[in-house]
Amino acid sequence: MKNRLLMLEDGTIFRGHAFGAPVEATGEIVFTTGMTGYQEAITDQSFNGQMIVFTYPLVGNYGINRDDYESIAPTCKGVIVKEHARVASNWRNQFTLDEFLKRKNIPGISGIDTRKLTRILREKGTVKGMLVQEKEDLNHAFDQLRAVVLPTNQVAQVSTTKPYPSPGSGKNVVVIDFGLKHSILRELSLRNCHLTILPYQTDAQTILDLNPDGVMLTNGPGDPKDLPEVLDMIRGIQGKVPIFGICLGHQLLALANGADTFKMRFGHRGFNHPVREIATGRIDFTSQNHGYAVDPSSINKDELMITHLEINDDTVEGIKHRHYPAFSVQFHPDAAPGPHDAVHLFDQFMELMDAWKEQQNNA
Amino acid sequence: MSKNEIEVVDDAAMKRALTRITYEIIERNKGIEDLVLVGIKTRGIYLAQRIASRLKQLEGVAIPVGELDISLYRDDVHESDGREPEVNGSNIPVSIEGKQVILVDDVLFTGRTIRAALDALMDIARPRKISLAVLVDRGHRELPIRADFVGKNVPTSLDEQIKVEVEEIDEKDSVRIQKIK
Numbered sequence: 102m103k104n105r106l107l108m109l110e111d112g113t114i115f116r117g118h119a120f121g122a123p124v125e126a127t128g129e130i131v132f133t134t135g136m137t138g139y140q141e142a143i144t145d146q147s148f149n150g151q152m153i154v155f156t157y158p159l160v161g162n163y164g165i166n167r168d169d170y171e172s173i174a175p176t177c178k179g180v181i182v183k184e185h186a187r188v189a190s191n192w193r194n195q196f197t198l199d200e201f202l203k204r205k206n207i208p209g210i211s212g213i214d215t216r217k218l219t220r221i222l223r224e225k226g227t228v229k230g231m232l233v234q235e236k237e238d239l240n241h242a243f244d245q246l247r248a249v250v251l252p253t254n255q256v257a258q259v260s261t262t263k264p265y266p267s268p269g270s271g272k273n274v275v276v277i278d279f280g281l282k283h284s285i286l287r288e289l290s291l292r293n294c295h296l297t298i299l300p301y302q303t304d305a306q307t308i309l310d311l312n313p314d315g316v317m318l319t320n321g322p323g324d325p326k327d328l329p330e331v332l333d334m335i336r337g338i339q340g341k342v343p344i345f346g347i348c349l350g351h352q353l354l355a356l357a358n359g360a361d362t363f364k365m366r367f368g369h370r371g372f373n374h375p376v377r378e379i380a381t382g383r384i385d386f387t388s389q390n391h392g393y394a395v396d397p398s399s400i401n402k403d404e405l406m407i408t409h410l411e412i413n414d415d416t417v418e419g420i421k422h423r424h425y426p427a428f429s430v431q432f433h434p435d436a437a438p439g440p441h442d443a444v445h446l447f448d449q450f451m452e453l454m455d456a457w458k459e460q461q462n463n464a
Numbered sequence: 465m466s467k468n469e470i471e472v473v474d475d476a477a478m479k480r481a482l483t484r485i486t487y488e489i490i491e492r493n494k495g496i497e498d499l500v501l502v503g504i505k506t507r508g509i510y511l512a513q514r515i516a517s518r519l520k521q522l523e524g525v526a527i528p529v530g531e532l533d534i535s536l537y538r539d540d541v542h543e544s545d546g547r548e549p550e551v552n553g554s555n556i557p558v559s560i561e562g563k564q565v566i567l568v569d570d571v572l573f574t575g576r577t578i579r580a581a582l583d584a585l586m587d588i589a590r591p592r593k594i595s596l597a598v599l600v601d602r603g604h605r606e607l608p609i610r611a612d613f614v615g616k617n618v619p620t621s622l623d624e625q626i627k628v629e630v631e632e633i634d635e636k637d638s639v640r641i642q643k644i645k
Contacts, residue, residue, distance in 0.1 A: 380483045380518040406490070406522060424491055449480050452616075456484060459617060463610065 105210045107181060107218075108239070110229040110246055115218060119234075120185050121202030121209030127249045128152045128178030130230040131392065132219045134371030137163075138438020139198065143180060143207070144171040146259040146280030147348065147390045149322035150252055152179035152230055156219050156371075161198035164189025171282040171437060175205055176259055176322075179232045181218070185211035208232045226366040227392065255323035256280060256349075260301040267296035272454050275299060275313040279321025279328075279349045284437035288447045289317065302330055305337025315343040315454040318350025320433065324393060325352035325362050332357040339425045343457045345450040346429030348391055354429045355420055361399035365416075368392035369431075372439025375412040376432055378419070384412070387432035388439025394431065395420065426457050469627070472618050473639035478599070481615030482511065485597050486518040488613050493564065496523055498592075500560050502530040504569040504581055510632045511599055512568035530556030532567075534580050549577045551584040561589040566613075570628040572598040575609035600639055602626050 105119035109130070132154035133142055139160050142153055160182040180202060189197045202209050210232055222228065231246045252258070259280035267286055271293030276286070279301050289296055297311055301321070308316060316338055335357035338344065346354040352362050372388040395417040397407060402423075409419025409430055421428040433439065434446040473481065490496060496519060503512030509531050516527045533552040567581055578596060585594060597613035602620040620626065620641060629638045 378483075379521050380486060381479060382521065383479075408522070421487060422491075426491070428487075445476055445480065448477070449484065452477075452480060452484060455617075456488070456614065459614065 104235045105208070106233050106235055106239075107210050107213060108231045108233065108242060108246055109221065111221075111225065112243065113221065114239070115210070115213040116235075117210040117213040118185075119208070120199045120211055121180060122206045124206060124208050125231070125233045126152070126178045126208050127229065127231045127246060129227050129251055130154060130181070130218075130222060131227050131368060131370055132156050132215075132222050133390070134373065135438050138169075138372070139180075140165055140169040141171050141282075141284075141438040142390075143177055144169075144175040145282055145390060146172050146176060147282075147320050147322050148175075148177040149255045149259050149280060151177055151322075152181055152232070153177055154181040154215055154218055154222070155183075156215055158183040158215065159186060160184070161186035161189060163191035164194030164197050165201040166191065166193035166195055168193065169437070171284060172259070172280075175207065177207060179230075180207060180209040181213065181215065182209065182211050183213065183215045185209065222367050227368065253323065253327045256301050256321050256328060259322060261298060262300055264297060264299045264303075267298065269293045269295040271295060272314040272451065273297075273312065274315050274317055275308050275311055276317045276319060277301060277303065277308075277334075277350070279319050279353075281319035281321070282433070282435060282437060284433075284435035285317065285319055285347065288435050288444065292447060292451055301328070303334065305334045308334070308338055309341060313342055314458065315345065315450060317450075318344065318346035318353060318429065320348030320350065320390070322349070324364070325349055325356055328353065339422060339427045343450070343453045344425075344427035344429070345446070345453075346427075347433060347435070348431060351420065351429035351431050352393055352395060354422075354427060355395040355400070355405065355417075358404045358422065359399075359401045360405060360420075361396045362393050363396050365392055365394050369411070369416070372436070374432065376409050376418045376443070377412055378409055379407065385442035386440045387418070387434075387443050388436045389432045391431055426453055428453075468643040469640045471638055471640050473600070473616055475637040478615070478637040478639065481599060482514050483518060485613045485615060486515050486522070489515070489519070489566065489597070490523070492612075496525055496527065498563050499527050500530060500556070500558060500563045500565050500591075501527055502532055502556060502565055502567050502581075502585065504532050504567060504577065505534050506633065507628055507630050508569040510630045511570060515568065515597070528556075528558045530554065530558075530560075532581050532584055534577055534584075549580040551580055554584055554588065556588065559589060560585065560591045562592050565591040565594045567594060567596045568598070569596070570599045570630075571626050572596070572601045572609075572611050572614075573604055573626075575605045575607035578609050579607050599628060600626055
């Protein structure tokens with residue numbers, strides 16, 4: 102087995118074994134706490150440009166299957182695990198994680214102390230890291246790593262460039278793709294929606310011209326403040342059509358209505374995050390993947406109201422517009438990976454579209 | 465459940481519907497301070513209380529909940545026996561003069577119950593505005609009345625009846641359509 106190094110920008114070096122593609126890579130290191138679901142995580146475009154540390158110590162044991170892709174071309178930069186299972190065993194298994202990473206040109210490293218690494222990330226926040234082959238002069242590599250500027254055009258990298266339909270016989274839903282997870286499309290298709298998926302920079306009029314029953318703002322990677330043009334689009338459609346935002350879509354809905362977002366120290370990545378729905382007190386365990394969050398003190402109470410809170414650290418997990426049929430959540434009701442507790446939010450979206458249509462007909 | 469009935473709203477859907485109605489009430493009222501919820505007879509009262517508790521959680525404002533007791537002569541079979549619903553009594557803890565009243569009922573059908581409720585409210589005082597929230601709108605109106613907040617529209621035929629159950633007295637939340645033989 103070949104050796105491979107993980108270098109952090111603070112000078113820490115982890116020596117481990119190489120698997121996956123034989124390439125060098127740089128990216129922001131983040132950890133995710135789910136015990137399963139590595140295929141969903143690796144193919145989740147919200148991890149664009151990031152290296153994923155799996156805190157669960159054994160990864161790859163059930164291989165890669167047909168059903169669990171969240172995107173076609175994953176764009177995460179690296180996979181960091183304690184132990185990498187070379188033999189995959191599952192009735193759905195098609196090939197191993199190692200083979201998958203080779204096909205997708207993503208490097209992996211195993212055999213390092215992921216607990217130590219996670220402790221560093223929890224203390225220092227997300228840091229830049231680099232996966233390299235063992236070499237004599239590491240100083241040069243460190244200089245390179247420190248000089249790396251993380252991209253700010255991540256949504257542009259992962260959003261679709263052309264519109265495409267996913268036909269159905271039910272409600273006409275426009276999906277704005279900021280790096281969508283397939284599971285969002287799955288949940289909408291399951292409810293018979295006729296979907297039109299549009300690139301992220303589509304303007305408001307183009308969306309309204311499609312006469313949608315509702316608009317879905319999807320998840321995606323990076324800082325929501327990198328997308329000022331999207332805020333104009335949201336302001337142009339809110340109040341005219343029901344809106345449901347997830348993850349990045351949630352942050353954008355907040356920004357469009359005057360709230361602020363901030364970068365969290367190490368984010369929420371995993372699926373043991375309890376969230377309380379304020380109206381009813383209902384608790385759902387949710388799947389989450391976000392490094393930014395909405396600042397509760399910045400919320401203008403005449404525009405937005407907080408509907409969901411994280412129980413462990415009180416972060417804003419859901420908002421609703423005070424005057425318009427627009428709501429959003431920071432977590433993933435589409436799960437994948439993780440618990441399906443919050444999948445009822447898609448039903449809520451369907452019922453909101455019904456109620457809105459009824460009101461328009463009566464008005 | 466017999467084969468003559470279909471559940472159209474289950475436990476989770478009823479809770480979602482009430483939450484959505486709560487959100488719509490906030491959307492359409494600038495400030496909820498002068499709201500009064502008035503529940504009609506048995507089940508409307510519990511639904512009004514649930515909406516009030518959601519408003520309390522979300523906005524930190526305790527909205528008063530009143531009760532109207534209206535007895536119906538015929539609730540299950542459509543054909544009118546010529547008599548109108550009668551108001552048996554009311555218990556509204558605050559003055560509704562100049563307030564925004566939201567009437568809450570489980571099923572909106574002919575509209576005659578709501579008309580009786582409107583009469584009763586107007587006899588008590590002159591609210592600034594009265595709106596109507598119902599869990600189920602089953603159609604077949606006989607009066608020009610419509611709901612402002614609807615949990616679910618359920619198109620029905622006249623040989624069907626809607627059975628609403630709420631946790632507080634029926635031990636579960638459910639709305640079912642039953643065929644009357």
